[in-house]
Amino acid sequence: MITPALREALRARGDETAVLCHTGAGARAGLAGLPTRPSDLVLDLDAHPLGAPLDLPGGERPEAGLVAVVAATTTDLRRALTTAVHLPRAAHVLVALVAVPGHQDPPLPASPGMGQWRDLEEVRVRRADRQGWLCELFFPNGVDTAEVLDAVLHGTRGRRRGLAVAPLAALSGPEGALWRPGDTGATGVPATGPVPLRRVTPVADLALRVTARGGRAAWEDAAVPALDRATTGADAWADLAGEDGHARLREARSAAGPDPVSAIAPVDELSVNPVGFTKAEKGPLGDLTAHGDRAVVRAGDKVLVDVAPDGTVTDVDLARLRHLRGVRVAWSGHTGPSAAVRAVASLAAGGVPLLSGPVPAWAAGLGRPLGDLLEGAADADLTDRLRREEHSVRLRRAALRTHGLRTRWRSLAAEAGVPVPPAPxxxxxxxxxxxxxxxxxxxxxxxxxxxxxxxxxxxxxxxxxxxxxxxxxxxxxxxxxxxxxxxxxxxxxxxxxxxxxxxxxxxxxxxxxxxxxxxxxxxxxxxxxxxxxxxxxxxxxGQDFVYLQEVDVTVWRSRESETATRFIxxxxxxxxxxxxxxxxxxxxxxxxxxxxxxxxxxxxxxxxxxxHGLGYVLRRTGGGHTWSEDMAYFLHNYARQWAGWRPSSLLEGEPAxxxxxxxxxxxxxx
Known part of the structure; x- marks a missing residue:
């Protein structure tokens, strides 16, 4: 479905240039066999360095007849959105999502609302095979491509755009988008700077340069501070195994200072999160381990997820793992330490119950709270429904609070001395x-x-x-x-x-x-x-735990959590x-x-x-409640019950x- 749609779009674009982009594992397959011309550009958005403009006809403001972006998942499209600031304007923008998780809404574009789309001529949104979507927009006078991609992503999340990430960022390097996914406000800059001005004001408050390794160029902007981070491949095992491996590892980490956590690219919590968590304590136990030359999650002989070389885990990957009772981390087969930590942190942020043996010293970037949780879990914790969910909640808390996008950038701002607004x-x-x-x-x-x-x-x-x-x-x-x-x-x-x-x-x-x-x-x-x-x-x-005071009984209803609902x-x-x-x-x-x-x-x-409803207990007495269900309702609708007051361990008892x-x-x- 995606390739035929692209072929038709190329036939209809006339004599103008086409820019065909792909992001995420397997997305390039959708561009195979297309009737391109020498002037057309096929672009890997994952490999394109931030700050490097595209070589296209049209001078400073190039335009294209067609810009198409094929993304393997929504997570990949969010990452590519940051790199898309380099894409030209276009009369026809085509966005293809190869696969989306079942809980996601259709990508119905949300107009930016400032009159930019008044000359919109046509919008088409349709299914692409069984798991994907195609979205096409036509503008006779052209439109900002990044703006359209942002609108499509916005449409998958309802009317709210989500919380902004502070501070405003300038990015340079091949993995800059890993550090700031989904942000059309991020600016690509050269490795030496400077940050561009909008009239008299810099367009960013902090610059982040992501480089493979070796000497970094001097930063030439006195008004905007810059921090340096290494790419996930800078500490690849293949390089560290050489004679100068230890020196390379020190070099890869030196820019991040004494905190190994801050050296790890963050988890994009808007797409990698516990939404879709299921009660699957009877499912098989998977393994995050080596399979050939790559890291995978497999159950028995079946490979469920191929982990990206940079450690990225997508929303679709998480959906493929929801039937597992958990995943055992083998600490082998990853591209390198940074990629391994990103993969484990992403699975934890997604609510996947994890367990492992001792966390190796090279994985200190996980952070001690997350590492302790991994080491302290046993398979018995995953076969009990309540204990499994409690473990999942602890993991997701630790991962999101340590590795979430907003947390990481507040940490970077503090390191650079850039003030940010207080938390709400x-x-x-x-x-x-x-x-x-x-x-x-x-x-x-x-x-x-x-x-x-x-x-x-x-x-x-x-x-x-x-x-x-x-x-x-x-x-x-x-x-x-x-x-x-x-x-x-x-x-x-x-x-x-x-x-x-x-x-x-x-x-x-x-x-x-x-x-x-x-x-x-x-x-x-x-x-x-x-x-x-x-x-x-x-x-x-939800009202998962209910204490029935009249009969001194606690019931656990084990309702579906991490989901859209009409009642809480x-x-x-x-x-x-x-x-x-x-x-x-x-x-x-x-x-x-x-x-x-x-x-x-x-x-x-x-x-x-x-x-999740594990940190709340509803008290039911004989009367006086605005919810009219009587005690019999709770005594016939539960997963477990106990005599006396018996909350989840996440409640941590009762204060004086x-x-x-x-x-x-x-x-x-x-």
Whole structure:
């Protein structure tokens, strides 16, 4: 399907030049046997160095009749988007995706919205064989090719573009796109600089030069600092085996400073992430090992994934591994240390349960937290459904927080002394009618880690000077927790109270919190992570763990996680302030407030993502819940149940309640 479409496009382009590009393993096959002309260009986007312009007719602003990009996967297309800044304008742009994972939306282009596409003549989007897509756009006066590729990628993720990566980057070298995938704002520059100006302002705040090895040219831009990194092939085993191997290894790592993690090209979390994770504890165990001259993941004699020489793992690769209960890392057969670390970090970021023997010293770039998790796991952890998912969550946390694109570039900025904006603050909205639950809820919030947060505590129908309440607030504030206290009238409708609470919040993100449920210390950090990799307007967890207080039983429902959904637990909602504004806020109703917000988000074209539910326990008592299902519903819908309170190990127990000792001594509340 792809090759015939390209052949037809070449016939229709007239006398103009065609640029045929490919990216990712096997994508070049789609360009085989095409009727090209001597003036046409066939380009490997993975090999083209950033900062090297194409040799095309047309001077500084060349144009082509056709630019076609064949990408093996969405991950490859995102990487190629960075290199695409060198592609010419074109009247006809064809984008082919050879394969996409089943959970991905069709690549319906999203117009940039500034009038650039007013002369668009035609758009065609159709299936390419069983797993791929073809997208073609026709502009009689030409269009910026990188802009079209960006629009196609945007279409696969819904209306949200995703979080920007800071700082603005200039890139030089053959693997520059590995360090900044999916960024049309990145600029290619020569190895010596300088960074171009837009009027009087540099177009980037930090330059990164990626080179194979050997002496690096002097950097000639005093206004923009530059850092150097080695390509993944610079420490290839084939080179390190020679007489000067140790010297080459030191040379490859010297530019990255003392931290071996910072020498590793990051994981693109927008395409390599746990979305699509499955409960597959009964599946076979795969192996990341050598097969001939390459690294592969195989199950028995069947090769499931060929790992790219640079260690890249794609979204399609992850989809091919979801049926495995896990993958055993053999630490052999990789191109070299950097490629091996990238592959293992990518699998972990994708939520693939991994285990291994001792991590070799040359793999220090993994980071100690991720290495410890790999060494500490056993096959028995992967054959139990709950323990398997717990291990997967720990791995993905460590990998994404250590090797994620945003994390890496914040680290590079710090190394170069370039300031970046602070991480978004989360405002926790806690509204309660029960004075006796204030200390319990604040203790859950105060132990949150890895996020900048405040809590807006709304006392619905009672004053803040009640002894138990005042003591709990004081004890929570003593931990450094920022608390805004608001008293709402008892007769004010609940939805209106929530809107007043949101108006008092100063954070960029708003998280809803129930006063009687249990939350693990990484609850908010996990939601923030899911927001980053899912691109959803609203994220939350399922009601997986439920404690039935009347009968003292905990049930685990083991629901599907890391998926788009229409329903999440209301006490776990995290969304941007602007999303709440766009949906009209909370409806002024006494109940079903959370459901109404979820409906409003989906009606407005937004997406809801459900991440894992292992760090949250819903408490069910005899009554007073806005969700009307009775206890029998939970007792007949579960994967496991236990007597007593039995959360996931990710909850890390229960914190001591604030204000209890003081109120007991004063005879106050509780």
């Amino acid at each position: 603050r989360i405002s926790v909205i806690l509204c309660t009618r029960r004075p006796e639950m204030v200390g319990f809820a604040l203790a859950q919030i105060a132990r949150q880690r890895g996020v900048d947060l405040e809590v807006v505590l709304t006392l619905h129908g009672f004053p803040a000077d009640l002894p138990g309440v005042a003591a709990a607030v004081a004890e929570a504030a003593a931990t450094g927790l920022r608390i805004v206290v608001h008293e709402a009238d008892a007769d004010q409708v609940f939805g209106s109270v929530l809107n007043d609470s949101a108006a008092r919040a100063s954070g960029d993100l708003l998280a809803k919190w129930d006063d009687d449920d249990w939350y693990g210390p990484d609850h908010l950090a996990d939601l923030a992570l899911a927001r980053a990799y899912s691109g959803a307007e609203l994220v939350g967890t 637990a209301g006490g776990t909602i995290l969304t941007d302030r602007v999303v709440l504004e766009e949906t009209g806020g909370f409806r002024p109703l006494p109940r079903a407030i959370d459901t109404q917000l979820l409906l409003a988000v989906t009606r407005g074209g937004g997406r809801i993502h459900r991440t 309640e604030f204000g209890r000792s003081i109120t007991e001594n004063t005879g106050g509340q509780r």
